Amino acid sequence: MWWYRIKSFFKFYWLASTKYNVQSKFLHEFVVHVLDTNKNYYAFEKIENERNKLKSNQEKVDVSDYGAGSVELKSNHRKIAEIANTSLSEPSKCKILFQIANHFQCKTILELGTSLGISSSYLASANSNSVVYTLEGDSSIASKASEVHQSLGLKNIKVTVGKFDDNLLKVCRDIESIDMVFLDGHHQREATMAYYETIRPYCHANTIIVVDDIYWSAGMTDAWQMITDKKDVSLSIDLYDIGIVFLKSELSKQFIRLVPFRYKPWKIGLFG
Numbered sequence: 001m002w003w004y005r006i007k008s009f010f011k012f013y014w015l016a017s018t019k020y021n022v023q024s025k026f027l028h029e030f031v032v033h034v035l036d037t038n039k040n041y042y043a044f045e046k047i048e049n050e051r052n053k054l055k056s057n058q059e060k061v062d063v064s065d066y067g068a069g070s071v072e073l074k075s076n077h078r079k080i081a082e083i084a085n086t087s088l089s090e091p092s093k094c095k096i097l098f099q100i101a102n103h104f105q106c107k108t109i110l111e112l113g114t115s116l117g118i119s120s121s122y123l124a125s126a127n128s129n130s131v132v133y134t135l136e137g138d139s140s141i142a143s144k145a146s147e148v149h150q151s152l153g154l155k156n157i158k159v160t161v162g163k164f165d166d167n168l169l170k171v172c173r174d175i176e177s178i179d180m181v182f183l184d185g186h187h188q189r190e191a192t193m194a195y196y197e198t199i200r201p202y203c204h205a206n207t208i209i210v211v212d213d214i215y216w217s218a219g220m221t222d223a224w225q226m227i228t229d230k231k232d233v234s235l236s237i238d239l240y241d242i243g244i245v246f247l248k249s250e251l252s253k254q255f256i257r258l259v260p261f262r263y264k265p266w267k268i269g270l271f272g
């Protein structure tokens with residue numbers, strides 16, 4: 001898998017465009033306001049303090065593997081610090097999630113894969129009028145995430161504990177109309193496609209779907225390509241570590257690999 005990620009990274013880098021090649025007005029604005037902004041928010045510092053606490057937490061929890069598993073962590077008796085060091089989205093990725101939610105003023109956000117609650121905290125901090133619905137299979141991890149949310153004073157996050165297969169449809173029905181999706185759990189082709197198909201009827205023309213770890217494995221890249229090939233997907237942005245798709249019908253169908261700017265995919269994803 002490591003070899004696949006390294007090979008894919010070089011291919012991505014070779015084929016990628018930079019912000020200077022961006023033609024469309026919509027994409028240009030997305031680059032300026034979401035990808036290339038250096039705006040820092042007070043929330044970032046508070047959430048990163050929580051991440052640092054998790055990274056030094058030596059408490060052990062028994063966890064179950066629901067997804068494709070961790071490359072680094074083989075034991076199911078894990079230190080919170082180990083999970084925090086290997087499973088969470090890096091600050092640069094979390095800031096992109098925040099900027100998307102903030103720029104498009106997303107009110108209903110669905111996340112698959114809460115883990116210790118860091119990315120959900122970024123998403124929820126972008127707009128206090130939003131509700132972030134986040135799903136996590138492991139109850140010990142989910143309760144740590146809730147502690148993080150509480151410590152940050154975030155009241156707009158709803159954590160649902162249990163397998164995605166058992167809960168996703170019910171949560172989608174509760175939300176009814178989803179503004180933003182972050183798919184960050186169960187990194188396998190069939191699972192990712194099944195979750196996408198479950199979620200899709202609850203999306204609307206302005207929904208933004210972010211798929212994590214699209215070069216984690218050949219299966220994840222296949223899933224990403226199948227999503228971008230869908231007729232109702234207009235713009236797809238490949239940032240190597242994450243893929244972002246738009247369903248807006250007024251945008252012409254386009255697939256672009258973008259070398260991000262402040263966001264550093266070479267720091268993440270390759271070995272995670």
Ligand SMILES: C[S@@+](CC[C@H](N)C(=O)[O-])C[C@H]1O[C@@H](n2cnc3c(N)ncnc32)[C@H](O)[C@@H]1O
Binds near residue numbers: 117186
């Ligand atoms: C990569 S972590 C999420 C990281 C988090 N989004 C962040 O960046 O802070 C993925 C999480 O999804 C959970 N997960 C994976 N597959 C699952 C499934 N099929 N059902 C329920 N939970 C699952 C795992 O237990 C893990 O905690």
